Amino acid sequence: MTLKRLFTLLLLAALALPVQAEGFITRLLNKPVPGGVAVVTLPEQAEAPRAEYLDQPLLVIREDDKRWIAIAGIPLTAKAGTDHIELADGRRLAFNITDRKYPEQHIQLKNQRHVTPDPEHLKRIQRELDEQIAAYKTFSARQPSNLLFDRPVDGRLSSAFGLRRFFNGEERNPHSGLDFAAPTGTSIKAPAAGQVILVGDYFFNGKTVFVDHGQGLISMFCHLSSIDVKVGDELARGAHVGKVGATGRATGPHLHWNVSLNNTRVDPSLFIGAFMP
Incomplete structure (x- = not known):
């Protein structure tokens, strides 16, 4: 050659x-x-x-x-x-x-106020929403400890991200997180290291914890039966955050987990290797 x-x-x-x-x-x-x-x-x-x-x-x-x-x-x-x-x-x-189609989810709630809140509750909802929006805008310099997250609870995935949701027949915002079905009291663990930046007991979300993993990567856990951390706590990967419950707008015990990037709610299944196209 x-x-x-x-x-x-x-x-x-x-x-x-x-x-x-x-x-x-x-x-x-x-x-x-x-x-x-x-x-x-x-x-x-x-x-x-x-x-x-x-x-x-x-x-x-x-x-x-x-x-x-x-x-x-x-x-x-x-x-x-x-x-x-x-x-x-x-x-x-x-x-x-590229496009992605999301299915519908129809939920029947016993408490009609969780579908159509009265004016007093609307004031509370707006106040709580403002708190949470501010938390989602957090952008700290810390480097995320890991991007392949651990699952925050041991439990089956029950409601996927992005579902078009109908409560008592009325359409509301799409499902902004991932739900894990688990018994009340199940331990919730930090999927990555981070700092607790917000805790609250909210009208829709119930007992709620926000954790900042760094550079605009935020986890939100809601419907907890108990919160076992406070604002400012530094959490290692796998650290205990609280326990699964059914507080707020929930039909039964489960963990609702949001992941936010650059103040945008995204599919948490991506971060645990469970994304389905």
């Missing part, structure tokens, strides 16, 4: 290889659908680039010590097509959103 032919074969083989093999985090999380996550490779530089999506700062990490990636939560209301994240220097990096 001539040297020229050998060089040609080697060049063709190199061109056939992907420019960058996907890392573990990209394979785990890159599901760019409404309510999903987009993982976008960033320009190489010494310090972590800063990036935003929908005017919210993004979680940026080093993947496999090879590349910087931005991890963006995509709203459930997003439409299929091309979207962009924006770098601090004004450059825009594109990613494609």
